[in-house]
Amino acid sequence: MREIAAGLAAWDRAGARYALATVVSVSGSAPRAPGSAMAVAEDGAALGSVSGGCVEGAVYELCREVLTTGVAVRESFGYSDDSALAAGLPCGGTIEVFVQPQPPRHVVEAVAGSAPVAVAHLLEGSGATIAVGPGDVRGTAGSARIDAVVAGEARAMLDSGASGIRSLRCHPGTDVFIASYAAPPRLLVFGATDHAQAVASIGKYLGCRVTVCDARAVFATTARFPDVDEVVAAWPHRYLASTATDARTLVVVLTHDPKFDVPLLEVALRLPVAYVGAMGSRRTHDERLDRLREAGLTDRELARLHSPIGLDLGARTPEETAVAIAAEVVALRRGGTGLPLRHTTGPLHHDTRTSPVTT
Incomplete structure (x- = not known):
């Protein structure tokens, strides 16, 4: 609902009447997570999505019905149901939708x-x-x-x-x-490089609050990173030790310079964050591990480091590398294998019943 809330607020200010449909449960290979929402206004305008297209038409009509009756409706669409086949839900999952008059x-x-x-x-x-x-x-x-x-x-x-x-x-x-x-989860990008620009961009696309940090003030500027939430000119390890992090924070290290990397990773790998990845060749990674061991990090702490960073996509450009990094993060957060789907079995979508809602 959060992704359409600004539009709903605009409708409220304009005095428009609307009905709100919310996905309240999913099972199997359903396309959208609980909390996904669609709203339909009295003039027929629509915001949002509950199924990525599969049952939008049926839910749209339910919203129109609720606008007329003022009575909330709770309905399921599943692969084995005639209503699902008519509505076009061929993906094998089930979604339950609650449609209510405007909140x-x-x-x-x-x-x-x-x-x-x-x-x-x-x-x-x-x-x-x-x-x-x-x-x-x-x-x-x-x-x-x-x-x-x-x-x-x-x-x-x-x-x-x-x-x-x-x-x-x-x-x-x-x-x-x-x-x-x-x-939003924080994405902390260390190293104000061309790769950082691409990683920051895809981080924003994924809904993160993005910070770019570099000790070199000439590179850490809002002119180079106009779309991020924060640009910080400071020694990376000092900034990381002083800023707020939590179990959803993502740390991406793109400097591949020992004087920055080692003290930064020494801090990062001892924080309870979701992901720590560092750019560099396999040789750079091996040398970095030696330095981190000399700094006192344990094998258990070092096992948390994703380096060389990203999935093996054959990436070469900064943009392709950013996609590889983002893919590794998504796979880690959602329990994916990183394999082509045609080489896997079982549900396409992993269980999201207890995942944070981001829509």
């Missing part, structure tokens, strides 16, 4: 912001929508008891970045879908 404006505004927020959709009864942040609650289900339970559940899921359907223990038979919208 309160203050809920949309909360999602449109950049702060972490969990959005709870009651799937029965009123179909109320509640936005829960770390320190506030916007919206109500009409019951203080239900509100308190939903807020507690939503905060727990937001803390872990999880999304999914939960049953309310205080109200048996009532389900709530909670979508967590965490702050």
Whole structure:
């Protein structure tokens, strides 16, 4: 929903009526993750997607129906269902969609912001929508008891970045879908090189908050990196030791210069970040490992280093190298093998029921 929240806020400001469809569960080879959303306005305009094209037409008509009746609808589309075949869901998966009248404006505004927020959709009864942040609650289900339970559940899921359907223990038979919208993961790119420009660009495309850092102020400039969130002229290891990181942070080292790499990786490999990759040839990598061992890093810490960086795509240009690096990051985050899909078996999409929502 976050990817269309700005558009929904614009519709609210213009006084437009609309219905909102949200994917609340998926199984098998479904094309979109829980939390994916599509909205249809009274004039027929549409925003977003719930299936990447497979069942858009059917969900569009459901939204039009809800606009007319004002009553929320919960419906599934699966490969074995006649409705799925008619709607065009041949991929073998199942998606469950909740379509509701437009949520309160203050809920949309909360999602449109950049702060972490969990959005709870009651799937029965009123179909109320509640936005829960770390320190506030916007919206109500009409019951203080239900509100308190939903807020507690939503905060727990937001803390872990999880999304999914939960049953309310205080109200048996009532389900709530909670979508967590965490702050974007950080991508820290060290080395203001031409490769850094390409990596930063693809990092933004993947939804990261991107920082480029280099000790050489002449290269670390916003003129060279106009689209990133932050450009820092500082010694890389000092900056990394002082900036905020978490379990989703990605560290990409492109300097391939020992005076920068070794102290930087000494810090990076001891932080609980998601990914640490370093550019360099196999010879450079072996020499770098020797220096890091001399600096006191253990084999377990060194095993976290992805170097030479990226998947084997035969990349040569900075742009191709950036794609190889991004592919390795995506495979790591989503549990992919990095193999061509025609050489694998099983579901095309890995289980995302507890993954952070990024849409």
